[in-house]
Amino acid sequence: MKQMKIEGRNILRGTIKISGAKNSAVALVPASLLCDEKVVIDNVPNISDIEALNEIMIYLGAKIKRDGDLMEIDASGIENKEIPENISRKLRASYYFMSALLGKYKRVSMYFPGGCNIGARPIDQTLKGFKALGATVIEEGNKYTVFADKLVGSHVYLDMPSVGATINTMLAAVRAEGETIIENAAREPEIVNVATFLNNMGAKITGAGTSEIRIIGVERLGSCFTEVIPDRIEAGTYVIAGALMGDNLRIENIIPEHIENLLFKLKEMGIKMTIGRDYVCVSRTDNIKPINIKTLGYPGFPTDLQQPITTLLLTCNGESLIEETIWENRFQNVEYLNKMGANITLIDNRRIKIKGPTKLKGCEVKATDLRAGACMILAGLIAEGTTIITDVGHILRGYEKIVEKLQGVGAKIVLEEI
Numbered sequence: 001m002k003q004m005k006i007e008g009r010n011i012l013r014g015t016i017k018i019s020g021a022k023n024s025a026v027a028l029v030p031a032s033l034l035c036d037e038k039v040v041i042d043n044v045p046n047i048s049d050i051e052a053l054n055e056i057m058i059y060l061g062a063k064i065k066r067d068g069d070l071m072e073i074d075a076s077g078i079e080n081k082e083i084p085e086n087i088s089r090k091l092r093a094s095y096y097f098m099s100a101l102l103g104k105y106k107r108v109s110m111y112f113p114g115g116c117n118i119g120a121r122p123i124d125q126t127l128k129g130f131k132a133l134g135a136t137v138i139e140e141g142n143k144y145t146v147f148a149d150k151l152v153g154s155h156v157y158l159d160m161p162s163v164g165a166t167i168n169t170m171l172a173a174v175r176a177e178g179e180t181i182i183e184n185a186a187r188e189p190e191i192v193n194v195a196t197f198l199n200n201m202g203a204k205i206t207g208a209g210t211s212e213i214r215i216i217g218v219e220r221l222g223s224c225f226t227e228v229i230p231d232r233i234e235a236g237t238y239v240i241a242g243a244l245m246g247d248n249l250r251i252e253n254i255i256p257e258h259i260e261n262l263l264f265k266l267k268e269m270g271i272k273m274t275i276g277r278d279y280v281c282v283s284r285t286d287n288i289k290p291i292n293i294k295t296l297g298y299p300g301f302p303t304d305l306q307q308p309i310t311t312l313l314l315t316c317n318g319e320s321l322i323e324e325t326i327w328e329n330r331f332q333n334v335e336y337l338n339k340m341g342a343n344i345t346l347i348d349n350r351r352i353k354i355k356g357p358t359k360l361k362g363c364e365v366k367a368t369d370l371r372a373g374a375c376m377i378l379a380g381l382i383a384e385g386t387t388i389i390t391d392v393g394h395i396l397r398g399y400e401k402i403v404e405k406l407q408g409v410g411a412k413i414v415l416e417e418i
Helices: 022-034 048-060 092-105 124-132 163-173 189-201 232-245 256-269 303-313 333-339 370-382 402-407
Strands: 002-007 015-017 038-042 063-067 070-074 107-111 136-140 143-147 155-157 179-183 204-206 212-216 224-227 249-252 272-275 279-283 292-294 318-323 343-348 351-356 364-366 386-390 412-417
Touching: 002 370, 015 402, 022 038, 022 048, 022 070, 022 092, 022 163, 022 189, 022 232, 038 189, 048 063, 048 092, 092 107, 092 124, 092 143, 092 163, 124 136, 124 143, 124 155, 124 163, 163 179, 163 189, 163 212, 189 204, 189 224, 232 249, 232 256, 232 279, 232 303, 232 370, 256 272, 256 279, 256 303, 303 318, 303 333, 303 351, 303 370, 333 343, 333 364, 333 370, 364 370, 370 386, 370 402, 370 412, 402 412
Parallel strands: 015 249, 038 224, 155 179, 292 318, 364 386
Antiparallel strands: 002 386, 002 412, 038 070, 063 070, 107 143, 136 143, 179 212, 204 212, 249 279, 272 279, 318 351, 343 351
């Protein structure tokens, strides 16, 4: 068991380099199973979610070599066997194995995936995609068996633009017969990254990044190289850190267009920033304005930055409102912010009201999920005294070397065994 200890109120100066995107990498690794040869993926973040995926890969018989950020995967000799619950439940992204194995072998058996407890996380839209391609789905408690004599391209309309369902339908369809059209597809950059990887293998996918994706099935996929895009959520988290305690803090190796909605909101608040081709420099700014935020699918304000930006809104002069439209249980951080001295009112499970400015005092708090954990780190950076964060395993799932990166720019933060 580990905890983080933060001594607050230290100015952040220097440069933070952003790692590969967690939400891309966790789909790219299972997608490699569709290939009949070796693939190489660069810029893979060193996070516990990747370790959990690799455990499943090795269980299936894949050969993995890792050298820093570079990962070579040979899945040519894997065995399509049932993925047990003790490894599938470690992360949400394990359900990408469901679509990859179904696409390659026309049969898969595994247990319902795990992940952060941020609300109901059904996979009904993923299963809708499988059924549209001709698969039969059998549910036995938490266990799913999905099979088909053959997968045939079809027209799939998603009831909501789900990232997971969009990627899962793509993975299942790339080796199906004929053409598949996904309507109301999610548009996130991570989907484009996955589609590019599949196309590099020989898939025929067009429209990724738009609300309509077309896939013409192919018989086999071959060796290729791809690179994980920079993590826009990690980038946004550190930009917010700079807005809180930065002195010309430089966040580099980013794609500013991927966090455009965040940058617009920071400009609306009056935050001092310089935006370059692949970097943002940001400084702490006095007398910032309150704003309202509503989370939406890309290119709207990302739900994964809703909890981190809550800490920044505590420093505004006035009242801010956040409406969370994606997950119904994503305000678990509020209890702990209020414990530190925040003035946040829970209107209902979708809306909170934040009155600022308030001064935070360090105390013991909990990382209830990945992005709530990032929120608590940001709170610790601006709080007076010492903040101790428990359950930090959630944070390590998605932020590569977060302690080292913050230490490198002046934060007094340590990771301790307890």
